[in-house]
Amino acid sequence: MSRAETAAAVRTPRPLWTFGLLRSELLTTFRRWRTLALLGVLAAVPVLVGIAVRIETGDGGSFGGPGGGGEAGGGGPAFISQVSNNGLFLVFTALAATLPFFLPMAVGVVAGDAIAGEAGAGTLRYLLVAPAGRTRLLLTKYAAVLAFCLAATLVVALSALAVGALLFPLGDLTTISGTRIGYAEGLGRALLIALTVAASLVGLAALGLFVSTLTGSGIAAMATTVGLLITVQILDQIPQLHAVQPYFFSHYWLSFADLMREPVYWDDLVRNLGLQALYAAVFGSAAWARFTAKDITA
Amino acid sequence: MAPYASDDSTTAAQAREPGTRRRRAARYAVPVAVTGVAAATIGLVPALADSGDPDLPDITAQQLIEKTVASDTQRLSGTVKISTDLGLPDLGGLAGGMAGGLASGSPGRGEGGSAADPSAKLTELVSGTHTLRVAVDGPDRQKLSVLENAAEYSLIRDGEDVWGYDSASNEVYHATVPRSADERTKEHRTVPATPRELAEEALKAVDDTTSVTVDGTAQVAGRDAYKLLIEPRQEGSTVGAISIAVDARTGVPLKFTLTPAGGGAAVVDAGFTQVSFAEPAASTFDFTPPEGAKITEADEAAGAPERAPGRAPESGKEPAGGPGGPTVVGEGWNAVAAFDTGGGGLPTGSAGGDLGGFLGSFGDRVKGDFGTGTVFTTRLVNALITEDGKVYAGAVTKEALVKAADAAR
Incomplete structure (x- = not known):
């Protein structure tokens, strides 16, 4: 009788509990100085790019154009030649500049720290004392990491939008297919691109979470995740490996630029999202298998 | 009671140990299963989608060619994948770069040249795999786009205006052509890019040195198509066979494959991966040069002394x-x-x-x-x-x- 009552008492407030757990998890994540510093660095990238382009094109020329620098389109991240004509392009340039390294590195740090950091600080067992269950704790941790992916991407996009509006003219823009779209639609596409970039990090987040369940040291998990990221990025550049490259989580990252075509070219975008879902499923379930089965000693 | 209970639970825990461990190990079956299902899906779906050739009424080669020639399809849009493997060392970037360099008088890209010059740009199609987008609306409005990494090169013809736009460098090339169906943009398209043009070139060569047959049917871009097989009857040619897939309904060539006599992969393989015969959106053909873009007019460019438009280095050496x-x-x-x-x-x-x-x-x-x-x-x-x-x-x-x-x- 008393057992059943206890079980019922534990089970009734489940939705609220999950929400409370998630909220406390989000607060812990976003209150950390480390997280704030990472977001600060990310926000600084568009500022730097914007000022650099502004100085370079102070005489009214366009960046990367005549006399601007060598090969056509060879210099700098995608879209950079358009930034001086329309500030909205700074959003795309900044995302293209941060997606290969800065953004995933920040996500790798947060994801790697998720479980291993708690274990390293000796707080994991106290979290598990709460009647949430390991599966739910893991899901909450993953949700917090995903929230960080989105927040980090939006920080870059919003910072770029603000800097672009301050330093460069705004108005109708030309898609890379040569057609014109209005500023409102351009903003809509910028938002869509930011969401796509955030979704591109889902796979890496799951990978980082899995690594995080393997070790009790937060630093080791972060280093492993970021190391894996760099390794995969390098392998993705080796032409002899072209047969396996479509299965690297970073392979289709830059496909977000396809949203700027008219009509939008969906093939690679869909592949990217499918690949991220696959990584999330594989490494998410691997993290679950490991985390629910392991002995918590710290 | 207490000591017994404690003892009892200990034994129970010990007895449970192997079972628990097995159950824990069983959890790893989940990620393994997910991986397996994904691998199977990736492996099987293309095989399943390729569900055999469509069943179409028999047709002679003559009828099929007539169907193609008589085809009055004026509007289409779609995505074309073109792979070229001439067996050259990978000169794609090099040839393009050199052609671009020739066209502009490198290194500082002189007055005459432009990254948006069509002849220089289309030379790049000669090697490697490229994705193109084609939109046609009548004889006067066409668009051809080469999809690049986070950039695109578009060649747009709208009436008398021909625009080339290179989004990577934000450069524009502009030329005017007479508004007539005959002259087309032929001179600006040194590389035949659509399956239709490639097929027309091949069909020109039909005479008694050539065998032309219908070689079954195929599915191209989700449409039923007849396969027209063209083979040389003579000895000594390096061309093994040319296969053209012709849409059964409209007679539009959908895929062009050139296999060498020496065997191996196709030398040229160009085909629609997606095609629609609906009218393309009118805005597709509208082009206004974006702010700050560098515009090169064709006349100016032709006047520039050091311009050698679009000649690949090899061909520049021969005829000049x-x-x-x-x-x-x-x-x-x-x-x-x-x-x-x-x-x-x-x-x-x-x-x-x-x-x-x-x-x-x-x-x-x-x-x-x-x-x-x-x-x-x-x-x-x-x-x-x-x-x-x-x-x-x-x-x-x-x-x-x-x-x-x-x-x-």
Whole structure:
């Protein structure tokens, strides 16, 4: 009788509990100085790019154009030649500049720290004392990491939008297919691109979470995740490996630029999202298998 | 009671131990299963989607060609994938870069050149795999886009205006053409890019040296199509077969494949991966140069002295200096173009120094009644450069090339 009552008492407030757990998890994540510093660095990238382009094109020329620098389109991240004509392009340039390294590195740090950091600080067992269950704790941790992916991407996009509006003219823009779209639609596409970039990090987040369940040291998990990221990025550049490259989580990252075509070219975008879902499923379930089965000693 | 209970639970825990461990290990089956399902899906879905050739009424080659020629499809849009493997070393970027460099007078891109110059840009299609987008609305409105990484090159014809727009460098090329259906943008399209153009080129060559048959059916871009197979009847050609998939309903060529006689992968494989015969959106063909873009007018560009539009380096070398244009030796598939450069031919290792040795290392030395020369081979086109400065080139084997040179002597 008393057992059943206890079980019922534990089970009734489940939705609220999950929400409370998630909220406390989000607060812990976003209150950390480390997280704030990472977001600060990310926000600084568009500022730097914007000022650099502004100085370079102070005489009214366009960046990367005549006399601007060598090969056509060879210099700098995608879209950079358009930034001086329309500030909205700074959003795309900044995302293209941060997606290969800065953004995933920040996500790798947060994801790697998720479980291993708690274990390293000796707080994991106290979290598990709460009647949430390991599966739910893991899901909450993953949700917090995903929230960080989105927040980090939006920080870059919003910072770029603000800097672009301050330093460069705004108005109708030309898609890379040569057609014109209005500023409102351009903003809509910028938002869509930011969401796509955030979704591109889902796979890496799951990978980082899995690594995080393997070790009790937060630093080791972060280093492993970021190391894996760099390794995969390098392998993705080796032409002899072209047969396996479509299965690297970073392979289709830059496909977000396809949203700027008219009509939008969906093939690679869909592949990217499918690949991220696959990584999330594989490494998410691997993290679950490991985390629910392991002995918590710290 | 308490000691018993404690003892009891301990034994129970010990008894549970192996079972628990097995259950824990079983959890790892989940990620393994997910991986397996994903791998199976990736492996099987293309195989399942390729669910055999469609069942279409029989048709003769003659009827099929007529259907193609009679096709009055004026509107279409779609995505084309084109792969070219000439067996050259990967010159894609190099050739494009050199052509671009020639066109602009590198390094500082002089007055005349533009990254948006169509002839320079389309040279890049000669090697590698590219994704193109095509939209056609009648004879006066066409658009061809080359999809690049986070950039795109668009060639738009809207009435009298032809615009080339290179989004990577934000440069615009502009030319005007007469508003007539005949002249088209042919001169601006040095590389036939759509399956239709490729097919038209191939069908021109049909005569008694050629066998043309209908080779079953296929699915291309989700549409039922007949396969037209064109094979040379003559010996000595490097062309193995040309296969053209023709849409059964509209008669529009959907896929073009050129396989070499020597076997292996197709030399040219161009086909729609997605096609629609609905009217493309009118905005597709509207083009206003974006702010700050550098615009090059075709007239200005033509006036610039150092411009050599779109010549790949090799072709620039051959015809330019030749007193007297090319003469054609042989007929049908074995036609060989002969040029007389009038010069001393290819510098050989001893005479030409480093450059000669370098070039010579790419080719084979051959001897014949014509003298000696060097044969440069690719998977499709072979060229013989003799020591007295004659150049023979064609889609024929090395032996046929030597024979043609002997015959010309």
